[in-house]
Amino acid sequence: MTPLVLATEAEHVVEAGITGGFWVDTAGIMLVLPFAAFLLIMAVGKRMKRQGAEIAIGALAINTIWATVLFVLNMTEGVLAKTTFEIARIGTVAGKEIVFELGWVVDGLSIMMFFLVNLIGLLVFIYAVGYMHGDVRIPWFFAAFSLFAGSMLLLVGAPNLIQLIIGWEGVGLASYLLIGFYWEDLDNVRAGNKAFLVNRVGDVGLTLGAIIVALAVGSFDFGAINLAAAEHLEALSSVAVVGGLLLFLGAMGKSAQFPLHIWLPDAMAGPTPVSALMHAATMVTAGIYLMARTFPLFQNLAEAARPWMVAIGAITLFAMGLLALVADDIKKVLAYSTVSQLGYMMTAVAAGGYTAGLFHLFTHAFFKALLFLGAGSVIHAVHSNNMSEMGGLRKDLPITYWTFLIGSLSLAGIIPLAGFWSKDEILATLGDEGYTAVMWLAIAGAFVTAFYMTRTVALTFHGTYKGHGHPHESPRVMTVPLVLLAIPAAIAGIFSIPGVSLPGIGNFGQWLAVREVAMGDHHGEAIEWVLAGSGILAALAGIALGWMIFSRDRGTQTARDSFEVPVLYPLLRNKYYMDDLANGVVGGTMGPVARFVNWTNTYIIDGLVNAVALLTKALGSFVYGIVDQLGVDGVVHGLSAAADGAGSALRKMQTGRVQQYAASVVGGVLALIIVFVFVT
């Protein structure tokens, strides 16, 4: 293993106290169990009482035990270990043998992700038992769900880029299966296809970036890549910008960064628990995770690429937040919110805020899972996704209301909830790293976030009920996960108060600094009250404005929205025409190419093929008509005709008269006697 290189700044230094032991050595079980659950559910799920849900929950429950133990161990002493198994030797590059390995890496970053994926996955699985009750294909749902979680664990536990890509594609596959879960409806199938294809664009970047970086370093191993980046290896620094941007393209696809965000809102076609898991812990966080995993590459070498990445993140965080303002579907509001928050994380990581971006990922996972599960609970109650058919639900769904409110306030960034601390850390990072304009954009984004969440809460839970039937609070199996998620969504901020190190366990930044190579990222020394105050003020202003506009019950949603600025509103309703643009650009540029290829295909390739076919056909006719029909068949038919004729003639001898046979025998014997006596 690469020796531990620790950061130069004193407060970053974390001694990894644990490099082995039972829990660390067996951590790979977390990568295997969900896949085993997947196969087992496919095999016997149908015959079980809860149709396979118990297997999925059991696997993740065991995983959660491991993840929690590792999380606590990392808090107190720091855990750093890597276990790999060599699968194949690929070749030699620059004197180093490139080896394909599978295994798992246990360090601060992967432990944090193990903890998130398993804990949130477990809660979402339990919730799904209630939400999916009586739905179609439940065994298949839980099987694909296990595959989803398992692929994500394979991804975050990856010690090298190849295993990461395997998990990455597994996540893509599972999300495709789950988005198109209700495949009887063609729209859902299209949404799944869209997610898969848009992700493919990013995957091209990921694959090329991985190859470029690995060829420069001579290894796919993250430890080797990061060490090379930290040591400013010559071969790597010359390709770092290109390789880094290509890796970033992969991250853009998975983490739905502008302009590859278009798949994520459509991905709401899947069941709500899928959306919750996809937005909180798996799938969309994979891009951020990739950036964090290869952070030294961006931090030390690919400096030229960083402004671009920050810009992409900034556009995403602001523009996508605005879209959430006009969506009527509650899940789409949350989806755009996720895209916007992913923009925050990407901006932070790209600007050098490794801890800040990941801490936002950490808190966001809790409150966004909470919000999605709350939305699912509402949808479960009113049987509609549209907020124009909700309203006044706070009396009927009290638990859902209060937990949703906590999640919303946390997302809006109200002190002292978790979202405040993580967003403040991002703002501080942006300010200190010199991205002042982006910092103000992010504060404006906080205003927008608070605004749309207030709108969502007001439209859903306040005013009068506009839907059909009488909504009821969801069963305990659904509300308990909500309450359990509300707790970290409220208090997780204490782990990363700038400059504060909790006695015995340190803080979030210290946990994440337990890596093979020091990250050397930005850390806040103390709370910057001006910045934090600006953030809180923006959030409060957003809440106030939202409350002013949406708290009063002004009839339908359309009437409430239509007061919006004339130019802005249609722009937002049409999602900046991004879907049309994507179709136009791809269709416009690829159309002529496709037509040319089609022409070539029709007249040249097909001509060749047809000529060969004609020749073959003529040869075939000759062989058939002359050789086969006359030659081979003639012999066969002749033989059979001869046998037939001989049989017809000879069977006449078979008269059935015994005495004729006896006479023949006597005649034969006489003939023999004559031969023996007179001839010889």
Place this chain on the structure above:
Amino acid sequence: MLLNQFLILAAALFALGIYGLLVRRNLVLILLSVELMLNAVNINLIAFESVFRSELAVGQVFAIFVITVAAAEVGIGLAIVIMIFRNRRSANVDDLSLLRW
């Protein structure tokens, strides 16, 4: 030497047997004809044995064998004849021409 007379008798019996086998229509008589031919052979065996004496009396032993086998053969043959007669109300060999083309 008395051999020639025995041989002539046996040949005559054998010819009679063949004649009966070929021209008789009744199954029972055909069986009797077969018996005649077998006994013609037996006479030959005994005649040759009495002239050319062998240490183990092979000729006589073979005659006994032939008698035994003939008895078994007649047993089976008569049983078949009886079954045919029961089924067809006839023991005429010309009526039994089902096994043909």
